[in-house]
Amino acid sequence: MVATLKDxxxxxxxxxxxxxxxxxxxxxxxPENRRRVEEALTATGYxxxxxxxxxxxxxxxxIALMVPELSIPYFGELAGLxxxxxxxxxxxxxxxxxxxxxxxERRTLASLGPHMVDGxxxxxxxxxxxxxxxxTGGVPLVMLGEHAVDVPLDHVAIDNVLAARTAVGHxxxxxxxxxxxxxxxxxxxxxxxxxxxxxxxxxxxxxxxxDELVAPALNYHRRDGAEAMAHLLSLPEPPDAVFCFNDLLxxxxxxxxxxxxxxxxxxxxIVGFDNTEESAYSLPSLTTIAPDKTAIAQTAVDxxxxxxxxxxxxxxxxxxxxxxxxxxxxxxx
Amino acid sequence: MVATLKDxxxxxxxxxxxxxxxxxxxxxxxPENRRRVEEALTATGYxxxxxxxxxxxxxxxxIALMVPELSIPYFGELAGLxxxxxxxxxxxxxxxxxxxxxxxERRTLASLGPHMVDGxxxxxxxxxxxxxxxxTGGVPLVMLGEHAVDVPLDHVAIDNVLAARTAVGHxxxxxxxxxxxxxxxxxxxxxxxxxxxxxxxxxxxxxxxxDELVAPALNYHRRDGAEAMAHLLSLPEPPDAVFCFNDLLxxxxxxxxxxxxxxxxxxxxIVGFDNTEESAYSLPSLTTIAPDKTAIAQTAVDxxxxxxxxxxxxxxxxxxxxxxxxxxxxxxx
DNA sequence: GTGAAAGCGCTAACAG
DNA sequence: CTGTTAGCGCTTTCAC
Numbered sequence: 256m257v258a259t260l261k262d263x264x265x266x267x268x269x270x271x272x273x274x275x276x277x278x279x280x281x282x283x284x285x286p287e288n289r290r291r292v293e294e295a296l297t298a299t300g301y302x303x304x305x306x307x308x309x310x311x312x313x314x315x316x317x318i319a320l321m322v323p324e325l326s327i328p329y330f331g332e333l334a335g336l337x338x339x340x341x342x343x344x345x346x347x348x349x350x351x352x353x354x355x356x357x358x359x360e361r362r363t364l365a366s367l368g369p370h371m372v373d374g375x376x377x378x379x380x381x382x383x384x385x386x387x388x389x390x391t392g393g394v395p396l397v398m399l400g401e402h403a404v405d406v407p408l409d410h411v412a413i414d415n416v417l418a419a420r421t422a423v424g425h426x427x428x429x430x431x432x433x434x435x436x437x438x439x440x441x442x443x444x445x446x447x448x449x450x451x452x453x454x455x456x457x458x459x460x461x462x463x464x465x466d467e468l469v470a471p472a473l474n475y476h477r478r479d480g481a482e483a484m485a486h487l488l489s490l491p492e493p494p495d496a497v498f499c500f501n502d503l504l505x506x507x508x509x510x511x512x513x514x515x516x517x518x519x520x521x522x523x524x525i526v527g528f529d530n531t532e533e534s535a536y537s538l539p540s541l542t543t544i545a546p547d548k549t550a551i552a553q554t555a556v557d558x559x560x561x562x563x564x565x566x567x568x569x570x571x572x573x574x575x576x577x578x579x580x581x582x583x584x585x586x587x588x
Numbered sequence: 589m590v591a592t593l594k595d596x597x598x599x600x601x602x603x604x605x606x607x608x609x610x611x612x613x614x615x616x617x618x619p620e621n622r623r624r625v626e627e628a629l630t631a632t633g634y635x636x637x638x639x640x641x642x643x644x645x646x647x648x649x650x651i652a653l654m655v656p657e658l659s660i661p662y663f664g665e666l667a668g669l670x671x672x673x674x675x676x677x678x679x680x681x682x683x684x685x686x687x688x689x690x691x692x693e694r695r696t697l698a699s700l701g702p703h704m705v706d707g708x709x710x711x712x713x714x715x716x717x718x719x720x721x722x723x724t725g726g727v728p729l730v731m732l733g734e735h736a737v738d739v740p741l742d743h744v745a746i747d748n749v750l751a752a753r754t755a756v757g758h759x760x761x762x763x764x765x766x767x768x769x770x771x772x773x774x775x776x777x778x779x780x781x782x783x784x785x786x787x788x789x790x791x792x793x794x795x796x797x798x799d800e801l802v803a804p805a806l807n808y809h810r811r812d813g814a815e816a817m818a819h820l821l822s823l824p825e826p827p828d829a830v831f832c833f834n835d836l837l838x839x840x841x842x843x844x845x846x847x848x849x850x851x852x853x854x855x856x857x858i859v860g861f862d863n864t865e866e867s868a869y870s871l872p873s874l875t876t877i878a879p880d881k882t883a884i885a886q887t888a889v890d891x892x893x894x895x896x897x898x899x900x901x902x903x904x905x906x907x908x909x910x911x912x913x914x915x916x917x918x919x920x921x
Numbered sequence: 922g923t924g925a926a927a928g929c930g931c932t933a934a935c936a937g
Numbered sequence: 938c939t940g941t942t943a944g945c946g947c948t949t950t951c952a953c
Contacts, residue, residue, distance in 0.1 A: 261947095269924085270923060270925075271924085272923060273924080279948085284922060288922085288923080302644075302703065304830065304947070306639050306642060306643050306947090307929090307948090310640050311948045320626040324668055325671070326661075328664065328866075329799045331660075331663075331665075331667075338658070338683060347682050348682075349680050349681075349682075352672065366635075369590050370637035370638065370930080371636065371638060385949095477868075481869075507867050507869060510869050510871060510923085526842070537811045538846050540682075540843075592929095594930085603941075604931080605934090605939060608932065616939095639929095639930080639931090640932090641932075642931090643930085643933055645931085645932070645945085646945070703946085745948060784931080873952095
């Protein structure tokens, strides 16, 4: 059926060791033998059995990527980049979807044994500090995005406070005075940080901070953004700008504004967060915080590589990747 | 370090076989032994080494999913569903991104050895018939979407001709008379079928079919849709409706129309294809063909399962999954 | 330089 | 019902 190392060895008239040496690029093989092995290799169409190789080598060849859902554009884009980055380190990526529920996140985390994966990149949404308790002893773990609780894990993210402050600073700079926020959520670490950035930008501009302008969002889907925006626009005194904690919320907000006859940006400006591809084509296109997703993916994979290599263990890393503010029509003049 | 079956056996004072039996849910184990094994299992925190198990069982535990890019919403959504469907069959999904280039698709196809994966679901974009030549002898392969060339592979897709005819029929039914198409591409199998459906709907309505109304698209991204639409709108006599071969093209078309002051649907109606989540929230929201993606994912995984099970080989399957027309604002009154 | 042989962790005959 | 044992395909000492 499929050629094994042994088949190749028999055909070439050498031992498996020699074949293995050739396959793995070991330098010292007698030219004559090398030639015969290579011939047998192509003749049989040999392909190494990665599973067996990894079993022997004590590595799995996989890293896990835990995300809420691949259908969420940000995570679809990120997953694509992680796969690309992992490929360069000879890793395949196993994607675990949790729907953002704590229970499934916890179960996924628990299933990340060393014989399953060599490491994992996790993007938790609902996990609490205690859920990480037993896990830290296992494989290298890198956390993406902030988390409210302090967890002793490597961590890659943009400076969420600064990013939010930049976004809202852009709005105050435009002369907007009644700036709302959509996405408040006590269970999301990033929400707290983005809210903090929002508040500090308002304070910096000497603007009041009425509670009614901070709209919660249970989830971060388009629908939630539309609902929150509908609420804000029905206020006696509606906002003249909105900072949404992600692009999906902003897309929903855009629609709610249009449905109620508010013009964007004339009546109300909108800023998003994530710079998903969709945001460049919405009507109007979305001003948004653009995290360097490629850097996030590469940094995360690299951290796992460094942790899984032998050598001095190093202290917990907290890497901040760059971001920029992408100014588009939704806050344009 | 990590507990193995042997460790558990030693601790429980039984043989590995007994432990294996318990782990694999074999019914006939003496209650007393079962109890002791279960105790040892939790005491050691044993987790099976899936790699070793699969090596022994002669399966890999993986199926591959070949897509152009995960950042394309349709494929992000589909991949999520495939992962979910595969999980039920105890399969993990390895995602291979090809960027839709023939070279990478070919290489991916060639790398799909039986020791890598138990099967593969491929969504080729540029592959030609000859590229499948050596591949068919390997693992079960399921192709998604149509392909121009006839390849002896299991195949899951909606009825593209009928779907396109339905979409365009909707436009003719609305009284549109100059209906354009965006997405013509000689290298894409689905393009030919959707074009055929488009033509037959026009013929059915007794409408002329000027060549100038069929706009090509090299890729199917938002940008391509915008460019094609810009071209159509600059025609001496612009169309009053456009059928786009996917949602991304339609989103781009929406923007091009808005930039040129065309109102959708008043001046020009637009229909998309795929029903990506984005299409329900664009402004205006997009009328689109909604394939049952869950059915596609499940059918594809199921086909691989049936092919990889022992038993009578069955003839090549060509499964048509259901679709519907989702009518929204972009063709609304 | 290369061969023989052990064994990664697991499952499945085969005995008993 | 359960223990012993032989590999799955590969890498890797250890001799020669």
